[in-house]
Amino acid sequence: MNSAVTINLEILGADAVAKATRDIMSALTDRRALMAQVAVDSQQFLRKSLISDSRHATAMRLGAAPSGHRAKSAAGVEADSDNDSAFLRIPRNTGLGRAFHDMNIAPRSGKKYLTIPACAATYGKSARDFPQGVLKIGSYQGRFPALVYAADGKPAFWLVKRVRQKQDRSLLPSDAEFGKVASRSATVFIDNLIAKGGAA
Amino acid sequence: MPVDSSSIFDAARSAGARKVMETTLGTAGLREKGAGILARAVFCARGSNAIFVSDLKTIIDRLAQGDIGEGQARTAIWESLKALGYTPEGGFPDAPPGAVPPAVAGTLQDLSSFRRRDLIVRTQLQLMRGAGEQTRGHTPERLRTHPGWEFIRIEDRDAPRNWEGKAPTRQDPIARWIIAGGEVSEGSKMYALKGDPIWGELGSYDNFDDALGVDFPPFAFNSGMGWSELSASECETLGIAGPAGETPDEWFQSGPVVMAGKLPLPTPQISLKGVDPALIEAFKQATGAKERAGKPLTMDYSDILEESIARRAEIYQKANPDYDPEYGKKP
Numbered sequence: 354m355n356s357a358v359t360i361n362l363e364i365l366g367a368d369a370v371a372k373a374t375r376d377i378m379s380a381l382t383d384r385r386a387l388m389a390q391v392a393v394d395s396q397q398f399l400r401k402s403l404i405s406d407s408r409h410a411t412a413m414r415l416g417a418a419p420s421g422h423r424a425k426s427a428a429g430v431e432a433d434s435d436n437d438s439a440f441l442r443i444p445r446n447t448g449l450g451r452a453f454h455d456m457n458i459a460p461r462s463g464k465k466y467l468t469i470p471a472c473a474a475t476y477g478k479s480a481r482d483f484p485q486g487v488l489k490i491g492s493y494q495g496r497f498p499a500l501v502y503a504a505d506g507k508p509a510f511w512l513v514k515r516v517r518q519k520q521d522r523s524l525l526p527s528d529a530e531f532g533k534v535a536s537r538s539a540t541v542f543i544d545n546l547i548a549k550g551g552a553a
Numbered sequence: 554m555p556v557d558s559s560s561i562f563d564a565a566r567s568a569g570a571r572k573v574m575e576t577t578l579g580t581a582g583l584r585e586k587g588a589g590i591l592a593r594a595v596f597c598a599r600g601s602n603a604i605f606v607s608d609l610k611t612i613i614d615r616l617a618q619g620d621i622g623e624g625q626a627r628t629a630i631w632e633s634l635k636a637l638g639y640t641p642e643g644g645f646p647d648a649p650p651g652a653v654p655p656a657v658a659g660t661l662q663d664l665s666s667f668r669r670r671d672l673i674v675r676t677q678l679q680l681m682r683g684a685g686e687q688t689r690g691h692t693p694e695r696l697r698t699h700p701g702w703e704f705i706r707i708e709d710r711d712a713p714r715n716w717e718g719k720a721p722t723r724q725d726p727i728a729r730w731i732i733a734g735g736e737v738s739e740g741s742k743m744y745a746l747k748g749d750p751i752w753g754e755l756g757s758y759d760n761f762d763d764a765l766g767v768d769f770p771p772f773a774f775n776s777g778m779g780w781s782e783l784s785a786s787e788c789e790t791l792g793i794a795g796p797a798g799e800t801p802d803e804w805f806q807s808g809p810v811v812m813a814g815k816l817p818l819p820t821p822q823i824s825l826k827g828v829d830p831a832l833i834e835a836f837k838q839a840t841g842a843k844e845r846a847g848k849p850l851t852m853d854y855s856d857i858l859e860e861s862i863a864r865r866a867e868i869y870q871k872a873n874p875d876y877d878p879e880y881g882k883k884p
Binding site: 385 | 616618620622628631658659667670686692699709781782784786820
């Protein structure tokens with residue numbers, strides 16, 4: 354099972370470029386530091402982007418306080434690198450994989466239904482977060498299966514057999530934006546080398 | 554988008570290295586255990602049942618790997634407690650009588666309450682993320698490119714702890730950053746070099762009642778705090794120095810030690826001395842990225858690099874007739 358989504362930013366083709374280019378490449382044979390710089394800058398860019406994204410559609414629809422899901426997702430973004438690549442790892446449970454593909458969500462661990470919050474009080478929670486006896490299985494208008502409040506029969510969670518979410522590339526910055534960050538990062542790296550190494 | 558099947562969330566790696574530890578102690582009692590033991594353990598105050606603590610470790614591992622979300626983790630904890638016969642009043646059925654005082658249902662002392670399960674899940678996840686962030690940030694190349702940490706708020710809190718001195722309370726009157734040995738800079742920013750003892754002091758039981766005994770975020774229960782890496786140039790601009798005024802290079806050469814062990818030496822500085830300035834400029838300009846055909850989200854710089862350098866070499870050659878782009882100076 355894959356555990357993370359990886360954005361792969363690579364500098365390739367050192368062997369294919371002209372000798373003149375290799376002069377520079379030879380000074381940058383060990384590119385781990387360059388890639389580390391790109392990785393951290395990209396991570397900080399993505400984290401800021403997620404935190405500043407003010408979309409809280411479900412919370413707004415239910416009249417609930419936002420759960421801070423985006424900020425939590427930002428905290429989970431990891432930056433890593435090696436000699437050839439800079440990586441961003443985004444945990445699957447952030448749901449950000451939907452930026453790249455449709456998501457089909459089905460119940461697991463032998464369960465038959467997914468529980469979808471139906472009101473502000475259940476937003477960001479699961480049915481097990483409520484004490485025993487507070488909720489019971491019922492239906493809304495006799496048609497839609499739901500976990501309802503035992504006290505008044507109002508729906509707390511919709512019970513659905515599966516959920517399909519369409520791909521939404523806007524959940525993450527565009528490829529071009531990541532490219533710009535990587536470009537700026539590499540430029541700053543070279544500038545720093547020049548400043549420290551006195552090459553220019 | 555390539556999905557890296559071999560990559561394992563560092564937080565999960567950190568979790569994998571930890572052992573389970575059942576205990577009848579409260580958090581204060583746990584502090585009397587060695588910090589080294591706790592740093593390597595998944596522990597849970599009042600978690601007196603070995604099977605429960607083992608389940609908890611499994612659940613947290615799955616959470617850290619991204620297999621389940623926080624809600625599913627809370628549910629899994631609830632199911633484990635139910636299967637083991639836990640009640641807030643009586644604790645676990647097999648616990649020695651009187652080992653765990655009865656808890657009021659719904660309170661933080663009740664392992665099955667939402668508040669407690671939520672605290673367990675969030676604290677354990679944040680600890681593993683913090684440990685992972687520290688591990689990645691302490692590689693030789695990251696010490697070179699990003700020698701410092703800035704201590705920042707990553708989640709809002711209604712009643713924040715008095716980290717930088719802005720939220721004094723009777724229990725927390727002095728800025729924790731100051732108590733830990735730091736200086737709050739202009740704009741209430743808090744930063745220090747990686748491996749600075751201030752990070753250990755910030756998470757020390759001896760300094761703060763709610764500390765977690767670690768030298769990485771979240772430092773304290775439910776703190777909402779985290780780290781952001783500071784680049785070498787930012788450290789220089791901000792004048793960040795080691796505990797005795799050392800430069801970052803001097804500090805790392807001195808062999809600082811963190812709870813996880815001694816920091817490695819940063820990667821050596823690469824020199825561009827002697828490299829043609831025009832070529833360096835070309836390289837700087839050439840690092841624009843574009844998507845590789847057939848491999849979405851893999852950025853390839855080499856085509857742009859080659860085109861740009863060829864163009865600049867041509868310009869340079871016109872200005873310097875003795876220069877040959879293939880061999881440098883003409884023989």
